[in-house]
Amino acid sequence: MPASAAEPVDYTLKVGDTRIPLNDLIGHPLRLDYDGVIRCIHCDRTTKKSFNQGYCYPCFRKLAACDSCIMSPEKCHYHLGTCREPEWGETHCMTEHVVYLANSSGLKVGITRASQVPTRWIDQGAVEAIPMLRVATRQLAGLVEVACKQHVADRTNWRAMLKGDVPELDLPAERSRLLGLIAGELADLRAEHGADALREVSEEALSLSYPVEVWPAKIKTHNLDKEPSVEGVLQGVKGQYLILDTGVINIRKFTAYQVRLQVFARA
Numbered sequence: 001m002p003a004s005a006a007e008p009v010d011y012t013l014k015v016g017d018t019r020i021p022l023n024d025l026i027g028h029p030l031r032l033d034y035d036g037v038i039r040c041i042h043c044d045r046t047t048k049k050s051f052n053q054g055y056c057y058p059c060f061r062k063l064a065a066c067d068s069c070i071m072s073p074e075k076c077h078y079h080l081g082t083c084r085e086p087e088w089g090e091t092h093c094m095t096e097h098v099v100y101l102a103n104s105s106g107l108k109v110g111i112t113r114a115s116q117v118p119t120r121w122i123d124q125g126a127v128e129a130i131p132m133l134r135v136a137t138r139q140l141a142g143l144v145e146v147a148c149k150q151h152v153a154d155r156t157n158w159r160a161m162l163k164g165d166v167p168e169l170d171l172p173a174e175r176s177r178l179l180g181l182i183a184g185e186l187a188d189l190r191a192e193h194g195a196d197a198l199r200e201v202s203e204e205a206l207s208l209s210y211p212v213e214v215w216p217a218k219i220k221t222h223n224l225d226k227e228p229s230v231e232g233v234l235q236g237v238k239g240q241y242l243i244l245d246t247g248v249i250n251i252r253k254f255t256a257y258q259v260r261l262q263v264f265a266r267a
């Protein structure tokens with residue numbers, strides 16, 4: 001049996017300097033009003049458009065966190081001396097990473113910095129996840145992920161994730177199966193980077209539950225760019241999404257948006 005969090009995931013929403021406990025608001029009507037201002041989460045400059053979920057264009061072009069190797073970690077170029085911010089690279093990339101299997105909308109492979117477990121899994125709305133390997137760097141995690149992608153998905157189908165009827169999987173069995181399938185690639189990587197750099201782990205799976213009272217039957221999305229005022233009764237939170245009775249909203253996408261939140265009494 002996977003280790004299980006007894007309680008559903010606890011969510012807070014940061015509005016300005018306030019952290020609002022979202023779980024307490026489920027069942028309440030909410031209203032979000034976007035006033036048209038976007039402030040870069042790095043430099044606080046106002047920007048017409050948000051790049052990479054919260055940055056202005058100059059920061060998007062300059063920061064290592066916004067480089068294309070973050071999306072494609074196998075392309076890490078730290079070793080070439082061309083990292084945009086080598087110090088950031090040392091703490092975020094040249095450090096232990098976990099290659100994991102998760103069940104978010106079915107089986108998927110993913111990678112994350114070791115310190116981001118289980119935050120990353122919660123972010124993806126995984127109902128269960130299991131570490132597969134612990135590796136020395138982000139690039140190695142990316143290379144293992146590339147090998148895995150021939151056999152399993154690396155994306156979450158967020159519509160399926162938000163439907164709430166994700167079938168159960170035997171993640172320890174899937175882990176053994178996949179490690180067998182990529183044994184050749186792992187041997188090659190160990191030959192090049194050292195046996196200690198890629199360690200298979202037998203850690204337990206973790207199951208996660210989310211505070212959702214009503215699952216959406218049909219998925220409609222809200223978009224603050226098109227509709228600056230969004231209203232609805234909060235029915236749950238999963239992954240990066242608020243589930244309202246009027247539609248879902250990917251709140252991460254609007255991280256840098258200046259938004260006012262109003263909460264009303266339960267109807």
Ligand SMILES: [Zn+2]
Binds near residue numbers: 041055057058060
């Ligand atoms: Zn900026």
